[in-house]
Amino acid sequence: xxxxxxxxxxxxxxxxxxxxxxxxxxxxxxxxxxxxxxxxxxxxxxxxxxxxxxxxxxxxxxxxxxxxxxxxxxxxxxxxxxxxxxxxxxxxxxxxxxxxxxxxxxxxxxxxxxxxxxxxxxxxxxxxxxxxxxxxxxxxxxxxxxxxxxxxxxxxxxxxxxxxxxxxxxxxxxxxxxxxxxxxxxxxxxxxxxxxxxxxxxxxxxxxxxxxxxxxxxxxxxxxxxxxxxxxxxxxxxxx
Ligand SMILES: Nc1ncnc2c1ncn2[C@@H]1O[C@H](COP(=O)(O)OP(=O)(O)O)[C@@H](O)[C@H]1O
Ligand SMILES: [Mg+2]
Numbered sequence: 518x519x520x521x522x523x524x525x526x527x528x529x530x531x532x533x534x535x536x537x538x539x540x541x542x543x544x545x546x547x548x549x550x551x552x553x554x555x556x557x558x559x560x561x562x563x564x565x566x567x568x569x570x571x572x573x574x575x576x577x578x579x580x581x582x583x584x585x586x587x588x589x590x591x592x593x594x595x596x597x598x599x600x601x602x603x604x605x606x607x608x609x610x611x612x613x614x615x616x617x618x619x620x621x622x623x624x625x626x627x628x629x630x631x632x633x634x635x636x637x638x639x640x641x642x643x644x645x646x647x648x649x650x651x652x653x654x655x656x657x658x659x660x661x662x663x664x665x666x667x668x669x670x671x672x673x674x675x676x677x678x679x680x681x682x683x684x685x686x687x688x689x690x691x692x693x694x695x696x697x698x699x700x701x702x703x704x705x706x707x708x709x710x711x712x713x714x715x716x717x718x719x720x721x722x723x724x725x726x727x728x729x730x731x732x733x734x735x736x737x738x739x740x741x742x743x744x745x746x747x748x749x750x751x752x753x754x755x756x757x
Pocket of ligand 1: 715
């Protein structure tokens with residue numbers, strides 16, 4: 518792996534799960550993963566021991582794997598146990614959700630039976646706006662609000678579908694079903710669309726193939742216990 522030495526400078530942004538810092542290189546940032554956990558629009562708060570390190574390392578591994586399939590990501594290198602060096606992106610404030618199995622809000626909104634395998638993966642867009650509770654939007658909203666143009670959306674959808682196919686088999690080989698996940702994209706220096714943010718048990722639903730046991734943030738959301746153990750187990754499998 519290429520060694521990129523950068524120094525942590527000014528804090529640029531602190532979100533719910535991560536802190537983003539500037540570096541002495543204008544184009545590079547440091548993304549630090551926190552142990553803080555939030556759910557239900559920030560109404561439920563807690564801490565999960567070592568989550569920051571697990572999510573940082575899992576994300577790094579998955580970004581590297583996706584790059585090998587020619588999916589451009591912001592990942593540059595690991596920086597520390599719980600932080601990575603990333604390329605600065607102009608983020609598109611849209612959360613892209615891919616679903617392979619019906620659960621969560623899909624069940625609530627449409628009444629599909631929980632756990633139903635979807636014949637066709639579903640892609641959804643949500644406006645990333647905490648104050649508005651991240652409302653669901655469609656491609657026309659994204660264009661009309663000026664967040665991305667039609668070509669960018671087409672590319673984002675293509676990347677999301679490819680990421681889904683690649684990660685579904687990656688996780689299945691490690692005895693996990695990739696139920697659904699959330700992605701965030703942005704534009705790099707030359708305007709090129711790249712995958713940003715993170716891919717981790719905070720942003721994916723992962724079910725054990727044999728037992729159906731949940732191995733993701735739903736353990737925290739639903740008070741299922743063994744939360745830290747689930748993150749540790751996903752980390753172990755991702756690096757196996
Ligand atoms: N490569 C990047 N360049 C700039 N900002 C990024 C990049 N990747 C992710 N981000 C943004 O950094 C923030 C990460 O912190 P997080 O705790 O997830 O925040 P939030 O609570 O807003 O989701 C997010 O707002 C995310 O959109
Ligand atoms: Mg976030």
